[in-house]
Amino acid sequence: MPKISQKAIHKFLRHDKNFPHVWCPGCSNGIVLGATIRAIAELGYKKDNIVMVSGIGCSSRMPVYVDFNTLHSLHGRAIAYATGIKIVKPEMKVIVITGDGDATAIGGNHFIHGARRNIDMTVILINNNIYGMTGGQYSPTTPYGDRTTTTPYGNIDPVFDICNLALGAGATFVARTTAFHVIEAQSFIKQAFEHKGFSLVEIISACPVIYGRLNKKGDASAMMKSMKENVLPIKAFEKLSDKQKKGKQKRGIFVNKIRPEFIEEYDKLIKSLQDEKGRK
């Protein structure tokens, strides 16, 4: 189990007037918040030195509850706002909390370009397969055939594989896990924080009140159980036959590599210009 005690989490929360939180019973967002805080506590980061940026959506409500520098920005734009902050204050740890609709639909452009630039920030993407805050419309990760309030006859749109999208765009740390595998989630988040460059941790989560209800997935514990059974480690997944792979997903670290980081490159540029000036 994590070395950080449950009580320690409270040091990182804002208790003034922001609770109770907006999340429904059974929602996985709190689990991700807990894993994120424990990862931060384990790494011993200073609260003053962390900036948490989010867009709009259920997951994006997270920054209001935590005692860091926090920015609840506009729908899809979290990575663009975070880019500005990181460029101006490179010494700060920039964490982006986003969801499937926020990051891959309205914010898809900012997501891929952040990954391409390899700007140093950690994106924690909570993927609940639906737009929860607006009452349950289909997102780019709603599985084929599923019911939402805007797919009353079943979804005919193919899904985004978010990790593949990040890999294709050039992210240098890409991992996926679920809200059920909470210790693994904490470990991946920790590794992502320590990574220099654009890091993505996709956390598959449960939305029992909207997505689960509309699709008869059962209650929160049933959805958790389904995550345990259907999201397998990379090696175990590869062993399956094509038929068995249907409806299942991989979890694990897909890439962890080093590539020139945007701000480091820019600092080099500034230095070379100053050296040139000095020579003159």
Next chain:
Amino acid sequence: MSKNNTLKKRKTVLMQGNEAIARGALDAGVNFYAGYPITPSTEIAEIFSYELPRRGGKFIQMEDEIASISAIIGGSLAGAKTMTATSGPGFSLMMEGIGFAKMTETPCVVVNVMRGGPSTGLPTKPSQSDIMQARWGNHGDAPAIVLYPNSVMESYELSIRAVNLAEKYRTCVILLSDEVLGHMRETVNLPDLSKIKIISRIKPTIPPEWYKHFPENPKYPMPMASFGEGYRFHVTGLSHDEKGFPTNKAKEISRMMERFRKKIEYYIKDIVQIESFFMEDAKIAIFSVGITARAAKEAVMKARKRGIKVGLLRPLTIWPFPDGAVKKYLGDKKAIIVPELNEGQLSLELKRVMGGIWNYEIRKTKNIVELHKNSGELITPEEIFQTIREVK
């Protein structure tokens, strides 16, 4: 972009309008620029990309205009003085960010080098058709500070002023220009750096637990901490209380909305700048802004030579609209000619202000004569002069 000009020592230089805006912003201390190329504003981004890394500042070309305004707001929250520049279509995209900057009271400057519209319109032709968008473009109620120069020298000066006003009143300031003003070259006497008045946001000195990112009293100074300075504040686009946390309480929401309005209203005398030219004894007035006001000035001189008593009133700050100056200078005129490169945006606002006066106070003024051009061409001094003769 001419490298020579941007690197030359300070003196009288031949400079382009866009270059003057970039130079003014650099002199005012802008150290972070995020932008996206668009005609006719691109030179501004080019100059920043060249100059900023040499001065230890940073430039980034983002993936679109929405990302550009988002990045400069983020950069400003982290403590930088920031700017972006665009034109019509990009300005439309930036509206959500402009609203966010006003809501979160984050200083930043957006330059809009106006071109013909709607839509892609006339990328290489001037226009003044974003006057209303600059005021009412973002959804929701929030006042705007919008400046509009009419020469290259003034582009330089108002660029500095835009940055200063943004920092002072903690809001997004819009600097308008147009395709002709942006691309024409004039001599500019650059003032000595030590003589330029530079305003930077006031930093809080109180302990973090007392700090309110949005103080109740909208009086200057309004201290503003940056991320990473130990204040750990929350910023949201939702309606919020003084600490920045979301609220649904009617009282707190009204207080927030009033604050946006009052912090501009209180300081209207500091914000509004106007130029009056031969207005004292004028019977006919011309009310004009930006590039069109230059043609108007020439028309005034020509008419004066022929003994026609005509003057020019030109606001440099077009929003907040100079109601007071308009009433004072234009209330008793026989006629007001409003030449503009659109279908009547400035005259619409003028009618709003004058309507009240005419109906209830002074009935001397007979009419507002509108002179529009929507074809991407400039209004010539001759056209304005002919109009003066017609109304005389």
